[in-house]
Amino acid sequence: MSETHDAVDVIRTKRDGGTLDAAQIDWVVDAYTRGVVAEEQMSALAMAILLNGMDRTEISRWTAAMIASGERMDFAGLSRPTADKHSTGGVGDKITLPLAPLVAVFGVAVPQLSGRGLGHTGGTLDKLESVPGWRAALSNDEMLRQLEDVGAVxxxxxxxxxxADRKLYALRDVTGTVEAIPLIASSIMSKKIAEGTSALVLDVKVGSGAFMKDLGAARELARTMVDLGTDAGVRTVALLTDMSTPLGLTAGNALEVRESVEVLAGGGPADVVDLTVALAVEMLAGADRPTSEDDVRAALADGRAMDVWRRMITAQDGDPDAPLPLARETDVVRAAHDGVLTSLDAYAVGVAAWRLGAGRARREDAVQAGAGVEMHAKPGDVVRAGDPLLTLHTDTPEKFARAHEALAGAWSVGEDGAGRTEVVIDRVA
Structure with a gap:
C-alpha cells in the first residue's frame, strides 16, 4: 500500500498547534495500526496532542478511525434494545455486577464488555472470576444468545x-501521555461505539481514588465523551460520581462479589445501591424504557434482579451457590480513639488492596480472589476506641506490612464529621 502522508508532517501540524484534517487522522491511525508509523513517531504525536489538544471534529474523526481499525458488533437482531455502562474506574467499584442484571429485568439487553484491573483500580472480570467455574471468554454467538435468553452478559x-486502541493504550502508558483527554475519550468511546450499543451511560469518577482527581478535568472528559457518543449516533449521558471514599465497604475480588450479591438480595451499602439505581434509571431512559427510581429499587428488593444474576452466572458456567474464596489470613486495623470517621481515602485503600494481592502491577500478573480490604465504617460514622475500622485479607501475610504503609494517614477520626456525601455529583448530557 503506498503511503499518502508523512508521519513527520502530521506530528509537525499538531506540534505547532494546528488542526489535523480528516485524511491525516485516517492515515496516521491506520498506518500506526499496520506498523508503518513507528512507535517513537506516535509517541511524539501523542505528546503533541497532550500539550495542544484537539477540537471536537478532530476527536470525533480520531475515534472513528480507531473504530475503523477493527470489527463492529451488531445487536440489531436482538428482540430488545441495548444499553451499556462504562466507568472510568475506582476503588470498590463493583457497580457493573448488580447493574447489568437489574437493567435486564426491564427488558433491556446489557452487553457489558469488561476488562481486568491494573494498579489500584479493580477489574470487573477479576471480580467475577472469583465465582467458581465462571468464564470470561465468550464467542460472539454465545454472547448474542445469552443477551437474547438472559438479557445481560x-x-x-x-x-x-x-x-488501534490496544496498541495506542500501551504506548500512552509508557510515554507520560495517559492524561491527554482527547486520547482518554477516544480510547473509551472507540471501544464502546464499536460494541454497537444504542444507549450508553458513562460513570466518570472524581476524587483521590479516581483517574481524574479534579472536578473540572472530569467534567471536560465527560463532556468530550458525551459529544463523541452523540456524534456517532449513540444516546450518551454521563454522571460525575464521587470517588474520594471507596464505594461500598469492600475493595477486592471475592469481597466485592459478596457485597454485590447483598445488593441484589435487597441489602448492601446505601452508596452502592444509590449509584446502581441512578445508573439503571439513565440506561433505561436511553433505551426508551423510562422507569421510575422506585420501580428500579423494587426490582432489587423483590428478587427479580437476583434471578437474572443467577441465570447470567450460570450461563457462563459459574455456580451462583458456590461459596466464594476466602483469604487465608486477616489483620484488623482499629480506631485509636472515640470520635467520628471524617475521611477514608479511596486511593490509599485501593493501593492497600492491590498490595494485598487483589490487583496486578503488570498485565500478566495473577490476582488473589480472596485478597482485599473490608471497611467497617464510612465517613460520618461514629467509632469507639478499639473498634475495627478495616480488615485486611490476603493469602500471603508478608504483604500486610506494605499494605499498612499504604494506609498510613488514610483516615481521620475527629469530634464531628461532615456526614455522608451524595455519590452522584452532576449529570452531563
Missing amino acids: ICQAGSGLAP
Missing part, C-alpha cells in the same frame, strides 16, 4: 474491537 471484549 458480562464478558471480556474480543481482540477484534478497536485494535
